[in-house]
Amino acid sequence: xxxxxxxxxxxxxxxxxxxxxxxxxxxxxxxxxxxxxxxxxxxxxxxxxxxxxxxxxxxxxxxxxxxxxxxxxxxxxxxxxxxxxxxxxxxxxxxxxxxxxxxxxxxxxxxxxxxxxxxxxxxxxxxxxxxxxx
Amino acid sequence: xxxxxxxxxxxxxxxxxxxxxxxxxxxxxxxxxxxxxxxxxxxxxxxxxxxxxxxxxxxxxxxxxxxxxxxxxxxxxxxxxxxxxxxxxx
Numbered sequence: 722x723x724x725x726x727x728x729x730x731x732x733x734x735x736x737x738x739x740x741x742x743x744x745x746x747x748x749x750x751x752x753x754x755x756x757x758x759x760x761x762x763x764x765x766x767x768x769x770x771x772x773x774x775x776x777x778x779x780x781x782x783x784x785x786x787x788x789x790x791x792x793x794x795x796x797x798x799x800x801x802x803x804x805x806x807x808x809x810x811x812x813x814x815x816x817x818x819x820x821x822x823x824x825x826x827x828x829x830x831x832x833x834x835x836x837x838x839x840x841x842x843x844x845x846x847x848x849x850x851x852x853x854x855x
Numbered sequence: 856x857x858x859x860x861x862x863x864x865x866x867x868x869x870x871x872x873x874x875x876x877x878x879x880x881x882x883x884x885x886x887x888x889x890x891x892x893x894x895x896x897x898x899x900x901x902x903x904x905x906x907x908x909x910x911x912x913x914x915x916x917x918x919x920x921x922x923x924x925x926x927x928x929x930x931x932x933x934x935x936x937x938x939x940x941x942x943x944x945x
Contacts, residue, residue, distance in 0.1 A: 798940050799915030806913075806922075824910050827924050827933070837933075840924055841865035843911055844935035847922060 750812040754853070757805050759797075765808045777804060809850040820846050859890040861923075861932035871937050878919075882937045885919045890932045893925055917941070 752768050755761035759781060766777050784800035811817045823846070826839035863870045871879045913922045918941025924933045 795915065795917070795940065799913065799920055802915075802920055802938060802940070803913045820911070824924070827926060828910075831928070833929070836926060836928070837864060840926075840933045840935055843924070844864055844869060847936050 748813065748815070750853070751814065752808070752812045754812070755805070755808060757801050759801065759804075762801065762804045762808060765812070766804065769808065769811045773807075780804070806847060806851060809853065810846060813850065813853075816846055816850060859894040859930045859932065861886040861890045861934055864933045864935050870934055874937070874939055878939045881917065881919045881939070882921065882934075885914070885916050885921055886923075886932060886934050888916070889914055889921065889923060893932060894930070911935070915940070 752765050755765040763774070763777060766773050780800055780803070784796040787796040788794060810820055820843055823839040823843045827836050827843075830836050830839070867879075871882055874882065911922060911924055913920060915921075918939055920938040920940060921934055922936035924935065925931075926933055
C-alpha cells in the first residue's frame with residue numbers, strides 16, 4: 722500500500738484525497754487494452770484470469786437473452802462496458818488488489834469516513850484504469 | 856419505496872460532472888430504483904456484516920449505466936461512476 726493511501730484510509734484520518742496508483746508509476750500492464758467488443762474482451766479475460774471465463778460467458782448469455790427480450794442492443798453495451806472496465810483494472814495487478822482491498826473496507830469497516838474514502842478510491846481507480854491506454 | 860437512499864461518491868461533480876441536466880436526471884432516477892431494489896432484496900436478512908459483503912457492481916437501464924456499492928451499515932447505495940450510453944440529451 723502506498724503511504725498516502727495508508728494515511729488516507731487509516732482510522733479517523735480518512736479523507737477523500739485523490740491518490741496515485743501504481744499504473745502511473747511506470748509499470749507495464751499484463752495485457753494491452755483490448756477493443757470494446759466481446760471477442761477481444763474474452764481473449765483478454767482468458768489471459769488475465771481463466772477462472773473468470775465462466776462468469777464472462779454467463780454474463781454474455783444473460784446480456785444476449787435480455788437484448789432479445791427487450792429488442793434492444795443496450796444490454797450488450799452494458800456487458801461490454803462492464804467487462805472492459807474489469808479488464809482495464811485487472812491488467813494492472815496492484816490496482817486490482819487495491820480495488821479488492823477497498824471493497825473489503827466498504828463492506829467491513831465500522832468507520833463511516835473510512836468506508837467513504839475507500840468508495841471514493843474505487844471511483845478513482847475506475848477512472849484511472851479506463852483512461853490508461855497503454 | 857424504501858428506507859435505502861443513495862449518494863454520489865466522492866461527489867456529484869466527479870460522477871456526473873460531464874453530463875447534461877437531462878442525463879443527470881436519468882442517472883438519479885436509476886440510482887433511486889437501485890436503492891429500492893437493494894432494500895427489497897435485504898428483507899428478512901439478519902444484520903451481520905460478514906454475510907453482506909459489498910462488492911462493486913454495475914447495472915444498466917435505458918441509456919444509463921451505474922457503478923455502485925452497497926453500504927449496509929447505513930442503508931445507502933454509493934454511486935461511484937455513471938455512464939450515459941445514448942445520444943447527447945438536450
